[in-house]
Amino acid sequence: MLKEKKILSRPEILTGAFTFCAGCNHGTINKLIAESIESLGLREKVIAVIGVGCCSTMYNFWDTDAIVVPHGRAQAVATGLKRVHPDKIVFTYQGDGDLAGIGMHEAIHTPNRGENITTFFINNGIYGMTGGQGAPTTLLGAKTTTTPLGRVASEGVPIRMCELLETLSAPVFIQRVALFSPAETMKARKAIEKALKCQVEGRGFSFVEFLSNCPTNWKMTPLESLEYVRKMSDYFPLKVFREPQ
Numbered sequence: 001m002l003k004e005k006k007i008l009s010r011p012e013i014l015t016g017a018f019t020f021c022a023g024c025n026h027g028t029i030n031k032l033i034a035e036s037i038e039s040l041g042l043r044e045k046v047i048a049v050i051g052v053g054c055c056s057t058m059y060n061f062w063d064t065d066a067i068v069v070p071h072g073r074a075q076a077v078a079t080g081l082k083r084v085h086p087d088k089i090v091f092t093y094q095g096d097g098d099l100a101g102i103g104m105h106e107a108i109h110t111p112n113r114g115e116n117i118t119t120f121f122i123n124n125g126i127y128g129m130t131g132g133q134g135a136p137t138t139l140l141g142a143k144t145t146t147t148p149l150g151r152v153a154s155e156g157v158p159i160r161m162c163e164l165l166e167t168l169s170a171p172v173f174i175q176r177v178a179l180f181s182p183a184e185t186m187k188a189r190k191a192i193e194k195a196l197k198c199q200v201e202g203r204g205f206s207f208v209e210f211l212s213n214c215p216t217n218w219k220m221t222p223l224e225s226l227e228y229v230r231k232m233s234d235y236f237p238l239k240v241f242r243e244p245q
């Protein structure tokens with residue numbers, strides 16, 4: 001008799017159906033993080049600190065401790081939670097508007113203090129939730145509602161967060177990943193686990209940036225949007241910037 005082997009399943013942490021748009025990478029990234037937490041046996045220890053943006057709906061389907069915090073302040077809240085509950089595993093989940101726009105202050109000072117938390121940074125080069133305004137990471141030439149003719153350098157040159165954090169000595173793990181192919185998705189999954197392990201081992205600040213998509217506001221099909229993410233990786237190279245020693 002043929003033996004059945006289950007190779008894919010939904011993480012138990014995730015309840016209900018995602019409300020992200022069809023084809024949005026937020027759903028896949030949520031699943032990868034939830035899978036990693038389960039495979040490391042951290043479900044009862046985790047506190048998800050959820051930023052403002054499309055991710056703010058996450059609390060509806062995360063069956064762990066979770067908190068949605070004011071725009072840009074996720075790493076400040078995570079710092080407080082981790083210092084008061086050092087036995088918990090605290091991660092932030094933030095878009096590029098949240099982390100690299102309004103939250104830029106925390107985005108530099110939290111890693112610079114070497115807080116023992118993990119940040120997952122979702123860089124889709126746009127403000128998705130509010131209808132497609134330009135973000136600090138919007139590529140030059142890209143059309144958004146606030147850069148209708150295409151972004152020019154006088155509107156700000158796209159900020160590379162991993163490269164900025166690499167100038168700091170305190171962070172222990174920094175990696176940029178993307179989800180435009182199965183191979184890259186598997187690398188993303190490994191990066192998430194590595195980042196969480198850094199925290200479990202008490203090593204300090206870990207950071208994973210995901211190049212992500214927004215088919216709705218980019219006005220692309222999901223497949224076209226993944227091709228655009230591949231193009232983004234020319235400007236935002238996919239690599240490990242800092243390995244835990």
Ligand SMILES: Cc1ncc(C[n+]2csc(CCOP(=O)(O)OP(=O)(O)O)c2C)c(N)n1
Pocket residue numbers: 052053054055071094095096097098099122124126127128129130135214
């Ligand atoms: C203090 C404050 N300013 C502005 C807003 C409006 N706002 C909500 S989400 C958002 C941008 C979110 O973009 P991003 O972080 O890139 O996440 P995405 O929706 O693309 O995933 C803004 C400006 C707010 N909620 N609070």
Ligand code: SF4
Pocket residue numbers: 019020021023024025026054124128129213214215216217
């Ligand atoms: S608006 Fe964009 S980022 Fe937000 S859920 Fe839809 S596709 Fe994803």
